[in-house]
């Protein structure tokens with residue numbers, strides 16, 4: 001008799017890049033306070049980034065398919081949840097979520113998490129990492 005196959009938990013990641021412009025500005029602060037806090041990032045013209053989003057899922061490896069998720073399917077979910085709403089957008093003007101939420105990289109990560117939760121099969125999302133520049137990045141795990 002054969003042993004039952006081990007049920008293993010794996011974390012699997014896929015990354016994409018998207019380009020977007022934004023301006024750091026809080027509606028809860030005066031213009032002067034905004035300028036003092038955000039400096040050049042509060043300039044009216046805004047500025048752009050090539051963001052990188054790394055999405056990590058955690059789940060069981062299906063013993064039949066050998067997969068936690070088909071990475072081709074994950075790519076489609078990321079297109080819907082990340083590329084469609086954010087790529088080549090002005091975050092503050094084009095994305096309703098950021099109308100009253102400051103478009104920091106922290107809040108971009110929360111947006112991406114919440115958007116993915118609407119598109120992915122339940123219970124799989126583990127971690128979202130957003131690189132805003134080569135030197136600035138955040139990790140959000142839904143806490």
Ligand SMILES: Nc1nc2c(c(=O)[nH]1)N=C([C@H](O)[C@H](O)COP(=O)(O)OP(=O)(O)OP(=O)(O)O)CN2
Pocket residue numbers: 024041049103104105106132133135136
């Ligand atoms: N907590 C946060 N602080 C800042 C954010 C942010 O999203 N969260 N964003 C900015 C700016 O928008 C900008 O994206 C980054 O600014 P900065 O790090 O000063 O960028 P530089 O390219 O000039 O920095 P280097 O480290 O020299 O690459 C600011 N703060």
Ligand SMILES: [Zn+2]
Pocket residue numbers: 022041047048049
């Ligand atoms: Zn910025």
